[in-house]
């Protein structure tokens with residue numbers, strides 16, 4: 267049996283390599299005929315010796331009788347020859363040929379194959395078969411061992427490549443990792459330090475090697491983790507994976523930064539280690555704090571947003587429920603904010619919101635919450651208030667502070683606010699009801715003229731509902747020709763001629779009856795319907811001018827009221843142009859009545875629009891003059907041709923000295939500016955006399971004629987031309 271070493275190093279037979287080459291392929295080729303020749307010579311030798319012995323035998327036994335011994339001797343010789351021949355054949359077939367065959371196969375084996383598959387004959391009898399079996403078995407075993415060895419070598423090579431690749435990858439990962447990676451050994455000191463660690467801590471490898479990892483951190487926040495890490499390093503813990511910690515770390519050159527640190531234990535045949543992954547999260551932390559802040563605050567004003575507001579309101583209500591207290595909720599909406607935003611730009615709008623937010627914040631108590639719910643809507647939660655009257659005086663104060671003028675981007679801006687107040691538990695038991703009731707109260711404050719406050723009252727529910735229904739009814743009326751115009755004449759006192767007529771909108775609803783424009787116009791304004799409705803009025807007025815012309819009426823001018831919302835938001839100029847084009851009406855037959863408040867919100871924009879209207883030829887008059895801001899200095903800049911004295915002054919001129927003085931002042935001013943004055947609301951002869959005395963040129967009022975349907979106006983005009991004085995007293 268070959269030894270294991272022999273098997274590893276190559277078969278004993280030395281059937282390959284230089285040795286084998288020498289033995290089988292080289293000079294040993296001369297031994298090839300030797301065995302067969304040897305056997306042959308041995309047999310022949312034996313044969314001839316046997317013959318010689320027999321001859322001697324015969325000579326001794328029957329000496330001199332050569333003739334008689336020749337035959338038997340010849341027979342014996344032939345017999346022996348046959349026996350030796352047979353013996354040779356037998357030996358040759360049985361031993362020599364298989365041996366020769368074996369030698370041929372061994373020789374034909376490739377010299378570089380350690381264990382060739384020889385396929386030796388194993389069926390031969392005796393030792394030769396056994397040798398064949400043995401060699402074949404050994405060769406097989408060697409081949410198997412060789413294959414196993416080759417596999418193992420290949421496997422090891424693969425593993426080596428993998429190991430090398432993994433090491434290179436690990437190094438690349440460590441070198442390029444954005445996070446600092448430090449490894450500490452069982453002493454707790456740093457043994458690995460990647461480039462990111464150098465950047466993050468500002469500390470080179472040689473400066474940190476051998477120092478405790480704990481030195482890198484400022485506070486004890488990591489001490490629990492380091493304790494567990496040490497337990498792992500000391501073998502007291504079999505595994506260790508620390509939790510992510512946010513700690514203060516120290517920079518080498520001084521200064522701190524916020525770091526998130528995670529420690530992980532690693533056991534290897536070389537020992538136990540703890541790897542620290544460290545990330546500088548200072549910026550991330552700021553961003554996270556900002557994100558957290560923005561989740562609950564409005565980015566523009568930094569006030570609590572709706573989410574935080576809801577939270578605070580529900581907390582306040584919960585506390586009040588527990589303590590038997592009360593909570594006040596105020597909802598604020600800035601008046602005409604959208605117009606300011608549209609006309610002065612979003613930059614000014616944003617700054618205005620910030621200023622309002624600052625003012626509200628300054629005037630709140632510590633326990634109050636001021637929130638921005640969106641757009642120009644703010645809310646104030648007052649968790650502890652003494653009485654409803656206190657809250658209302660606070661609301662009044664807020665209107666004052668919000669209304670104080672502010673200068674934004676060099677422009678003076680002023681904004682009003684409407685406030686709705688709801689009280690807990692009186693007006694609602696949950697956020698939804700409190701907010702909706704405060705909202706209704708705010709809506710009421712707006713409807714009542716804006717820049718005021720209202721406390722929620724139960725009937726507001728019904729009013730809000732009614733306003734919604736009214737808006738829907740108006741939409742339907744607008745689509746189905748449900749509105750009409752009424753015409754009220756304007757009389758020139760100098761010659762009693764009719765110089766114009768004011769077109770006033772009329773709406774008759776089947777259930778509501780005749781609805782006053784003072785009621786439905788604000789609803790249309792708040793509901794956004796006024797632009798379409800106003801456009802319809804201008805169109806209907808122009809259509810009627812055409813019809814009056816066809817009827818042969820004198821070419822009077824028709825004045826229509828332009829709502830503030832329509833003036834600021836609608837594309838009034840373009841729309842007017844297209845109506846004039848469509849109807850073919852001369853622009854100077856159309857007059858727009860605009861109130862002072864409309865133009866005073868944004869004087870520059872108003873002047874621009876008025877100039878555009880003036881350019882296309884539409885006449886302009888200032889309505890309700892004296893009731894609004896009455897900025898006489900601005901009046902000179904407006905391209906207006908008429909001022910209408912508000913009926914409240916006219917109606918009091920007989921009884922109130924003050925009213926007469928105002929009327930006189932307006933008339934004097936108009937004269938100096940060469941502007942026509944119209945006094946509206948003239949009801950009595952006495953008022954008319956006073957106005958005449960003051961020098962008023964044109965009058966309008968019930969004394970002459972009420973607003974009338976178009977047909978009535980036509981017949982009224984006929985009557986007037988026949989007998990004006992009679993018509994006037996009849997009205």
Ligand SMILES: Nc1nc2c(ncn2[C@@H]2O[C@@H]3COP(=O)(O)O[C@H]4[C@@H](O)[C@H](n5cnc6c(=O)[nH]c(N)nc65)O[C@@H]4COP(=O)(O)O[C@H]3[C@H]2O)c(=O)[nH]1
Pocket residue numbers: 754769770771782783784787800803826827828829859889890913946947948949966967968969973
């Ligand atoms: N007590 C009294 N009242 C007199 C007299 N003469 C006229 N009036 C009323 O005074 C109002 C004059 O219109 P306004 O001041 O522009 O006030 C108007 C105007 O602001 C608005 N309005 C009416 N029609 C329109 C419209 O088509 N568009 C817009 N935007 N507003 C309109 O509704 C307001 C009310 O309109 P009306 O109810 O038609 O009320 C009209 C008219 O009927 C009088 O001698 N005595």
